Amino acid sequence: MxxxxxxxxxxxxxxxxxxxxxxxxxxxxxxxxxxxxxxxAAIAVFLTIRAVVAISRDEGNFLTTFEWDANSHPPVFGIAVLLFGTVVSSLIAIVLAMPVAVGIALFISHYAPRRLAAPIGYLVDLLAAVPSIVYGLWGALYLVPRLTGFYEWLDHLFGWTGILSYNGTPARSLMSVGILLAIMILPIITSVTREIFRQTPRAHQEAALALGATRWEVITTTVLPFGRSGIISATMLGLGRALGETMAVATVLSPSFLINASLLESGGGTFAQNIASQFKEATSMGRDALIASGLVLFVLTLLVNGAARLIIARRREYAGNAG
Amino acid sequence: MSGQAVATAAAPPPVARPVLRPTRVPRWALGAVLVGSLCFGIGVGLVAELSSRVQWGLIAGVLFVSTTFALTYAIEGRRLAVDRLAALLVWACFAIAVLPLAALVWETVSRGVAGISWHFLTHSMNGVLSWQSGGGVYHALLGTVQQVLIASVLALPIGLLTAIYLVEYGRGRLARAITFFVDVMTGIPSIVAGLFVLSLWIMTLGFGYSGLAGAMALAVLMMPIVVRSTEEMLKLVPEELREASLALGVPKWRTILKVVLPTAIGGITTGVMLALARIAGETAPIILLVFGNAMINANPFEGAQSSLPLYVYEQWGAGTASSYDRAWAAALVLIAFVMVLNLAARAVARWKAPRTDR
Structure with a gap:
């Protein structure tokens, strides 16, 4: 009942x-x-009020201007660079993190020795709780210096593409941000996917085994099809996290209002990073402008999370149980 | 069963007895390949003077995986080779993930532990310049504790009651809308929550920076987490308990307060503590709303405060050797704070697990 x-x-x-x-x-x-x-509703309303004020005074084009002079008279600012940086760094993070997270989830659910699986799952959950500023500090002081060698190698191999060329400056670039974000969202994607994998019907797996399938064939024929929508929604939850991440980007990225063709060289920016680093110097006009960019971020994360929830909801109807 | 065995079964019976056990690559061969690949990786790294150890590992790893695949393919056939390749890749995923996370924990602990002392925990940064050593986190620790407590006072009643509404009362469009928006709210970036309170509380209503303003943003972030976890726990309470209580003529509200909530209290506490741990590490709204302060401000309702995450950010931004030391030490204090909350939450969960067997 x-x-x-x-x-x-x-x-x-x-x-x-x-x-x-x-x-x-x-x-x-x-x-x-x-x-x-x-x-x-208040969140949407109060962000919109300020954003409308800011955009109406904006002398540049809010969507296409490559500048952020919101404190000057007249204010000129645009989100083109921020949108690019946010989307690119999050996509890098997702592309790197998703396969690895699925691998770890499979490791915990199907490969790890029984005695190890539970503690590892527990550890992953603990790591999801590490505050983002700690990732940021570690990223800026430990990870970034160690990436230069790797980037030189990438430049050596793929520098001709232009996207992966590298000039030897400190690696405070969108790629480094993407790598750090990937590490940060690994635990969250892993724990959601792991839960889904664990729910794969035992009968399906045993049936596959009885037909002589190897362990990998069991996974590709039963576990992955069953968990596909779960993987997608977990990935989108991770994407939502990456889009809105502030501190890790603010500490690692060396921002500029230019789009650098090379992902390995510093420059660019993200919405959240720009808000955090510009806030202290912002006039009241500047704050309105930052809130306007925050509204765009809000809408972006709403869309991504909403889509993830819809996929989960549809799966729930389809599977007929509260999975 | 291998592909080979299936093939033998399908073919006309040979003169010799069919081999039922498939030929496998011996374990020592795999070990030899591993050692060989490692030597090769290190050798190439040393000879070609590749600066990054990551590259050494990559070369060794790729060599090991491809050789094993080829060897298994030749001896055991395609299906088993693919199976082994997949297993290796899954193990590799695990290793890839463990390395940075282990490095993170190790680095924070090893670089932070030197800076932690009684002095560090009991002094503020008042009068300490960024290049000077000394100073401490007392003001930040105090701010974090106060802000997190105020946030939970704001968020807990609404969060718990909403969860009760969704599980015990909720039907129809309103409940569906709330469920959907709780999910959406979970995904709000913390900086957006900060901007919301900035726009409403500071810019529209004209209040100043304070711990309270930060706590409001933290409460916005905490509410959906509390609703979600409490909802899950209330759903676990067996229906028979409610029915038994109602059948005795106990009003529904007393049933909820006296029967349903006590049964689920362990899980709810766990969820709340995990939510606390989550918001304690938030930096972005604190930058916008609490502003930061080097001095001790014990009044969260008036004036700028500090908080542990913000302190780490400020010390990192100062960019001197001694400020880096302070940043690592404060990061360690923050991790310890969050982990203690987490471990306590799990302990409560184990101690007061919902007894569904009764």
Whole structure:
């Protein structure tokens, strides 16, 4: 029986009255739910108010200007570089993290020795809790200096493409940001995918084994098809995380308002990084402009997360259980 | 069963007895390939003077995987070779992930532990210049604890009641809308939550920077996490408990408070503590709303404060050797803070696991 239908105190009893306590408590619960919706609406409204003010005063084109002079008169700013940097660094992160995360999830669910699987899963969950500023500090002081050698090698092999050329400056580039973001979102993608893999029906796997499938064939014929939508939605959740990440980008990236053709060289910026690093110097106009860029980030993450939720919801209907 | 055995079964029976056990690559051969690849990788690295150890590892790894694949292919056939290749790649994924994460933890602990002392934990940065050694995190620790507590006071009632509404009362469009928006809210970037409070509280209502403003943004981030985890826990409470209580004539609200919540309290506590751990590490909204302060400000309702994550960011930004030391030490304190919350949460979960067997 659905708990929501059980003895609903908000319905009148036989004598036509509703208990006062039930009415108060039910009202409080409902009110909290509505408060939550109101907060969500308020976020959209208050970001939009400021953003509209900022964009109406913008002397450049908000979408295509390669500049951020929101504090000067007249203010000129545009999000082209930020949008590019945000999308590119997040895509790098996803491309790097997704296969590895699926691999780790498979490792935990199907390859690791039984005794190791549980502690490793536990460890992955703990790592998901490491604050982003710690990743940022580690990325800037440990990872970046160690990437230069690797980038020189990439330049040696693929420098002719232009995208992967490298001039030997400190590796505070979109690629480094992407690599750090990939490390950061690994735990979250892994833990979601692992849960889905674990739910693969045992009967499917045993049937495949009984037909003589190797372990890998069991995985490709039962586990991966079953978990496909789960992998996609986990990836999109990771993407949402990467899009909005602030501190790791603010510490690693050496920002500029130019799009550098090479991903390995410094330059570019992301929405969140730009807000965090420009905020202290911003005038009130500058703040409005930063809020406008924040609104774009908000919409971007809403779209990605909404899509992920839709995929999960559709799968739930399809599978017919609360997976 | 290997492909070979299947093939033998399909062919007319040969004179000799069919070999049922497939020929396998002996384990020592795999070990030899591994050692060989490692030697080769190191050798190439030394001879060609490749600066990055990562490259040595890559060369050795690629060589090991491809040789093993070729060897297995030749001896055991295609299907088993693919199977072994996949297994190697899955192990490689694990290794690839463990290396940076282990490096992160090791680096933070080894570089942070030197800076931690009683002085560090009990002093602020008041009057300490960025190139000077000394100073501490007391003001930041105090700020973090206060902001996280205020955030949970703001977020917990709404979060818990919303979860109760969704599980015990919620039906129809409103409940579906709330569920959807809780999911969406989970994905809000922390900096956007910060901008929201900035726009509403500081720019529209005209209040100043304070720990309270930061706590509001943290509460926005905390609410959906609390709703989600509490909802999951309430759903685990067996329906029979509710029915038994209702059948005794207990009002629904008392059933929820006295039967449902106590049964799920362990899981709910765990969820809340994990949410606390999550928001304690948030930096972005703190930059926008609490602003940072080198002095001790024990009043979270007035004036700029500091917080541990913000302190790490500021010390990193100062860019001197001693400020880096402080940044690492503070990062270690922050990780310890978060991990203690996490471990305590898991302990509570184990200690008060919902007893579904009753």
């Amino acid at each position: 659905d708990p929501a239908n059980a003895g609903d105190g908000t319905r009148p009893g036989r004598d036509g009255t509703v208990r006062l306590g039930d009415r108060v408590f039910g009202g409080l619960a409902k009110g909290s739910g509505i408060t939550l919706l109101l907060i969500m």
